[in-house]
Amino acid sequence: MPADIDDLFAALGREADALPLPPPGAAIRRGRRRNRNRAALAASAVLLVVLAGVGLAVRYRPDDRTHPILPTTQDDRVSGMSPIGGPVVHGDGNDTWQRVIEADGRIYGVVTLPGGGGRVVAVDASTGAVLWSSTTYERLSEQAGLVAIPGALLVTEPASATERTTLDLDADTHVLDPETGQSTLSVAWQFGSRWITGGGMLVLQNTNGALKGFDLDDLDHTWRVPAGDDTPAYLVGTDEVGSGDLGPLVRITDGDLVQVTKSGKVRVIDIGTGKVRDTVATGQPAPAAAIADDGKLLSSVGRTLRETDLSGDGTRILYTAPAGWRTGAVRACGDGRLCLYQYQPDGEHTEVLAIDATDGEVVWRSSTTSQAETFLRVRGSRVLLGGATQTAVYDGSGRLLFAGPGTADWIDDDDVLWVGADGSVSAVSARDGARTGLGTVPGLTGDCAVSAEVLACPTGGTLRLWRFTH
Amino acid sequence: MTMEFDDFYRDTARRLARYAYGLTGDPGEAQDLVQEAYARAWQRWRRVSAYEDPEAWLRLVVNRLSADRWRRIFVRRARAEAEPPPAPVDPPSENLVLLVRAMRELPDAQRRALALHYLLDRSIAEIAVETGAAQGTVKSWLSRGRSALAAALGDTIVPEGARRAR
Numbered sequence: 001m002p003a004d005i006d007d008l009f010a011a012l013g014r015e016a017d018a019l020p021l022p023p024p025g026a027a028i029r030r031g032r033r034r035n036r037n038r039a040a041l042a043a044s045a046v047l048l049v050v051l052a053g054v055g056l057a058v059r060y061r062p063d064d065r066t067h068p069i070l071p072t073t074q075d076d077r078v079s080g081m082s083p084i085g086g087p088v089v090h091g092d093g094n095d096t097w098q099r100v101i102e103a104d105g106r107i108y109g110v111v112t113l114p115g116g117g118g119r120v121v122a123v124d125a126s127t128g129a130v131l132w133s134s135t136t137y138e139r140l141s142e143q144a145g146l147v148a149i150p151g152a153l154l155v156t157e158p159a160s161a162t163e164r165t166t167l168d169l170d171a172d173t174h175v176l177d178p179e180t181g182q183s184t185l186s187v188a189w190q191f192g193s194r195w196i197t198g199g200g201m202l203v204l205q206n207t208n209g210a211l212k213g214f215d216l217d218d219l220d221h222t223w224r225v226p227a228g229d230d231t232p233a234y235l236v237g238t239d240e241v242g243s244g245d246l247g248p249l250v251r252i253t254d255g256d257l258v259q260v261t262k263s264g265k266v267r268v269i270d271i272g273t274g275k276v277r278d279t280v281a282t283g284q285p286a287p288a289a290a291i292a293d294d295g296k297l298l299s300s301v302g303r304t305l306r307e308t309d310l311s312g313d314g315t316r317i318l319y320t321a322p323a324g325w326r327t328g329a330v331r332a333c334g335d336g337r338l339c340l341y342q343y344q345p346d347g348e349h350t351e352v353l354a355i356d357a358t359d360g361e362v363v364w365r366s367s368t369t370s371q372a373e374t375f376l377r378v379r380g381s382r383v384l385l386g387g388a389t390q391t392a393v394y395d396g397s398g399r400l401l402f403a404g405p406g407t408a409d410w411i412d413d414d415d416v417l418w419v420g421a422d423g424s425v426s427a428v429s430a431r432d433g434a435r436t437g438l439g440t441v442p443g444l445t446g447d448c449a450v451s452a453e454v455l456a457c458p459t460g461g462t463l464r465l466w467r468f469t470h
Numbered sequence: 471m472t473m474e475f476d477d478f479y480r481d482t483a484r485r486l487a488r489y490a491y492g493l494t495g496d497p498g499e500a501q502d503l504v505q506e507a508y509a510r511a512w513q514r515w516r517r518v519s520a521y522e523d524p525e526a527w528l529r530l531v532v533n534r535l536s537a538d539r540w541r542r543i544f545v546r547r548a549r550a551e552a553e554p555p556p557a558p559v560d561p562p563s564e565n566l567v568l569l570v571r572a573m574r575e576l577p578d579a580q581r582r583a584l585a586l587h588y589l590l591d592r593s594i595a596e597i598a599v600e601t602g603a604a605q606g607t608v609k610s611w612l613s614r615g616r617s618a619l620a621a622a623l624g625d626t627i628v629p630e631g632a633r634r635a636r
Contacts, residue, residue, distance in 0.1 A: 005616060008569045008623075009492075009588035015566060016491035016589065017484060019501055024479035027508035076520065335534075335602070413517060 076470040078415040078427040081438050081455060085128030087462035090121055096142075097458030102449040103148035103178070106131065107456045109463055110144045110155070110446075118144060120155050120181060125454045128465050134181040137174065142446065145173070147250050149197045151216045153178050154250065159188060175202070175216070185219050194235040198253035201271045205235050205259070213274050223274035232267070234260040236297060258297060258310070266297055268310055282308050282315045291330060298338065300327040305340060305360070319360040334381030334396055337363060341376055341385060352376070352385050354398060364398030379413045382430050391418075393430055401433030411468060412452040419448060425455070427468075439466075475515055479508055482525050485590060489529055492585030493536045495570030507531040526600055533582055572622035580615035583608055 090097070090111045098118070100109040107125050112118040118140030122131040137157050145156030152175050159170040173195075175185040192207040203213045209232035215221035236258040237251030256277060257269040268278040282297075291298050297308040303321040308314070321327050321342040333339035336357045343350040353365035368385060377384040381396030392403035393416055406420040408428070416428040418435070425438045441448070441457045441464065448457040455466045483504060490500035490507075507528045511518045518524050573581055579601070586592040586600065594612070598605045 005619065006588070008565060009584075011563065012492065012566055012569060013488055013589050015497075016488040016500065019487050019491065019497055021483050021487060021501065021504065024476045024483075024508070027479060027505050028475065028512050030505060030509035031512035076516075335530075 076414075077429045077431070077434075077436070078411055078417075078438070078468045078470060079436055080469040081425075081466035082469055084126065084454070084465035084467050087459075087464055088123055088128050088130065089462055090119075090130070090133065093461050095119075096445060096460055097463045098142045098446040099144060099146050100446065100449045100456050100458050100463065101146055101148055102451045102454060102456060106178070107449060107454070107463065107465065108146060108148060108153060108178075109456075109458060110140060110142075110146055112141060120146065120153065120176060122178070122181060123456075123463065123465075125451070125456065125465065128463075132181040134176060135183065139172075145171075148178065149202065149216075149250060149252075151178070151200060152176065152184075152202065153181075154195075154202075175214075185214060187214075194251065196235050196237055196251040196253055196257055196271075198237070198257070199271050203257060203271060205232060209259075209261075211257075211259075211269070211274060213271065225269065225274045225276070228261075230261040230263050230265060232259040232261050234299075236260060236291065260297070260299070266308060266310065278310065280308060280310060282306070291332075298330050300330060300340070303327055303342070305330060305338070305355075317360075318357075319355050319362075329376045331376055331378045332357070333378040333383060337381065339376065339378055339383050341368075352383060352392075352394060352398075354381070354383075366394060366398045366400055368392050368400075368403070377410060379410050379430070382413075384408060384410060384416060393428060393433065395430070401430065402428045402435065409450055411450055415468075417450045417455065474519065475512055478511075478519070478524065482528065483508065485525070486528050486532060488589045489585050490532050490536065492573070492589045493532065493581055495573055499536075503532045503535050506535060529586075529600070533578075568623055569619070572619045575622065576615055576618055579603075580611045580618070583611040584615045584619075587612055 088097075089095075091113070094114045095111040098110045098112055100107055102108075102125060105125050107123040109121050109123065110118050111121055113136065117136045117138040119136055120134040120140075122133075123129065124131055134155075137155065139157040139160070140155070141157070143158070145154070147154040154173050154175060156171050156173045159172055170188065170190050173187050173189060174183045175187070176183055187204060189204060190207050194205040196203045196205070200216050201213050202216055203211055205211050206227070208227040210227040211223075211225040213223045235251050237253045253271060257271040259267040259269065260282075261267070264282045266280040266282055267276055268280070269276050282299075297310055298318070299306050299308070303323070303326050304317045305319040305327050306315055307318045318338075319327070319340075325342045325344055328341045328343055330338055330340035333354060337354050338357050339352065339354045341350055341352045350368050351365055352368055354363040355361060356363055375384075375386045377386070383394040385392050385394070386408060390403055390405045391408040393401045393408070395401055402416075404418070406418050408416050408418045410430075411417045411427065414430050416430055418426045418428055419441075420426075423441045423444055425441055427436045427438055428434070429436075441459065443459040444457055445460050446458040448455060450456075453467060455468065457464050486507065487500055487504050490503040491497065494500050494503065510531055511524070511528060518527055521527050573584070576584070582601065583597055586597045587594075592600070594605050594608045597603075597608045601608065603611075
């Protein structure tokens with residue numbers, strides 16, 4: 001006898017009601033575990049933007065488009081900050097704090113020593129207490145790269161002591177245990193190499209395209225994929241973390257490792273084993289920027305944004321910029337939308353826009369005076385577009401909430417931290433653009449680190465920490 | 471914080487399981503998604519608890535996770551590594567297997583609208599608010615979804631008339 005659709009759904013509901021669900025503690029444990037991993041990953045993500053000697057460690061976080069931002073019942077915007085303990089000093093006070101990052105409730109910093117070289121120091125972000133200080137790395141300088149990934153700290157120093165100011169040098173990356181500061185692995189790499197991490201693995205792609213994977217839990221477990229004739233040109237993650245002047249960007253993936261070769265082939269590789277799962281021909285040159293999202297590769301090629309289905313269903317042009325323009329970085333931004341920027345190569349004009357992820361139709365577009373864009377960060381559907389001269393915040397409808405000189409990064413979904421060239425620190429609400437002065441940090445000697453709770457800034461011989469108040 | 475979260479979980483988890491089951495049609499995956507959504511809520515509980523409708527936030531997370539093949543794989547992998555498998559459940563009836571199979575073939579928007587309407591008893595107006603779509607669009611989703619289910623289920627289902635208009 002035919003069933004009524006109501007009856008069928010009622011039966012489906014009863015089936016669902018019979019599903020065993022664990023107590024809330026199981027979700028809490030999973031959340032705690034994810035906090036340990038994701039905080040280490042997220043808060044360490046640093047892309048350096050230098051502004052006349054003052055900066056903010058601008059973080060890239062793994063794509064969090066899964067977490068929507070909804071209307072709230074209270075206004076708990078950041079309204080101030082209070083010091084955490086006193087200034088933190090390392091050694092006899094003559095050591096200089098340089099780059100700092102925050103991960104998993106800790107501040108990790110590089111301190112340089114008066115006689116040369118430097119150390120990595122871990123500080124409890126809630127108390128300011130020094131937890132450990134690493135061995136001395138002879139070539140560690142203010143250019144050091146420092147990145148936290150789940151289960152490891154990566155510190156990078158030049159391979160030779162020769163003073164260099166550009167990125168075109170070889171380097172050594174040391175993998176440190178974040179609990180102790182002990183070095184567990186040292187890897188030599190060349191300019192042009194690429195890193196990617198995910199699933200407890202750290203993978204180095206050499207300049208010739210060969211891959212070597214390291215299991216961070218068992219460093220005896222490694223895998224290699226030799227270079228092929230078709231040199232990999234691009235290593236794709238869902239996001240990336242930076243590491244200062246010296247260090248490479250480290251791509252992040254929560255799935256497979258995806259390589260794009262110079263001829264445009266996409267290789268999907270199991271990051272745990274190095275086994276090639278799939279090869280997809282895209283028929284397009286290597287992209288200038290790309291992310292993997294929802295089983296698709298989104299890549300900026302010339303003035304187009306292209307979407308390649310990694311299951312082999314082909315490539316399509318999702319969006320085409322006007323003639324004379326090029327597309328830049330792209331990020332998922334809200335439900336079914338992608339945000340990207342497009343620019344004229346002469347640097348005259350830049351626009352940020354949101355497009356429909358299914359048909360590429362422009363949802364909103366806004367001109368920006370920011371040039372030489374270096375990062376595009378989204379929280380929900382809100383956009384932070386930063387460049388060498390200024391940073392701008394847009395709401396989910398493309399309305400410019402705030403723009404100005406300085407560097408900026410998200411504190412949380414609703415608040416953006418702004419650091420001016422004079423060391424002034426303020427919070428900008430991503431709801432209405434209102435700016436609240438938080439104070440001034442004089443004498444900055446490196447990039448500050450920011451999390452939802454804490455701001456940490458190096459000021460010469462001291463490290464200073466503040467807790468945000470709401 | 472833990473007490474407040476515990477209460478919220480106990481009040482809402484069963485409804486979220488219904489929703490997740492409706493979207494995925496897979497008991498194990500629904501259990502996974504529910505746990506993952508609450509884990510993410512716990513991670514940012516101060517903010518989520520301040521939302522006017524925290525339960526809607528959970529549904530959006532489940533919605534997005536269920537539509538994201540890569541994350542689904544990742545969630546399962548992470549769960550398998552860190553937690554015991556969820557308790558087994560009895561196999562569904564033949565009619566439900568057909569319904570679930572038909573639901574899986576629907577576009578995400580239609581499947582979501584049907585799950586909200588039939589499993590969580592949400593009105594067209596409420597679905598419109600939650601999805602950000604016009605009420606006419608929601609009606610269209612429901613109508614098309616029911617038609618597609620009817621076509622897929624064939625003789626299994628009573629032809630749809632004007633039903634549950636609210």
